[in-house]
Amino acid sequence: MLARREGVNSLFKPFEELHREIDRLFDEAFRGLGTGNKRTEGFLPEVDIYETDDSIVIEMDVPGIKKNDLKIKLEDGILTISGEKKYEKKEKSKSYHLIERGFGSFSRSFRVPDTIDHTKIKANYDNGVLKIELPKKEEAKKEAVEIKID
Structure with a gap:
């Protein structure tokens, strides 16, 4: 074998x-798009970033990570999300052919635009997905203006 x-x-x-x-x-x-993404031991969570009329939203897949093992920090216009996925001890009685699931510490950083209201940022964690909402300042929200033709 x-x-x-x-x-x-x-x-x-x-x-x-x-x-x-x-x-x-x-x-x-x-x-240049992010400000730095650091991975150790082969784990770097995937991220989706999208914009709505009212906010910019970051969704990060972090399955297997406890809420208490995640940290979110905003400093000097840089949003940093870090955490650790704990190593699952592999049983010696099993004969592994392939191990793809990563573990370890990670850190992802993103530059936050000046149009974001830093005092209203919210984070939610549900079913292994971290969702961070970055609300836009009122003056930054897009308004459609109808222009009349003379």
Whole structure:
């Protein structure tokens, strides 16, 4: 069985190396969009950022992380979300062929526009999704204005 397991692992090794290289290239290419994303032990939560008429919303997938293990901080116009996904001890009686679920500490940072009302930022955590609402200042909300044609 050992030889077979080594064969399976060797089949996936080129793909794992390719995956790491693609991640590295994307990190370099998009470095200016965020202000810094730090990963250790292979865990970096995925994020969706979208805008509504009233706010900018950040949704981050953080399954398996307890609410108390997350920290959100706004300082000098930079919103930083950090946390830790605890390592699950793998049972020695199991013969793992592939382990993709990451763990460890992470930190994601995003520049917050001046149009955001910093005093009204709200965060909610439900079913492994962290949702942060960044409300816009009243003067920054878009209003449609009808323009008459002469």
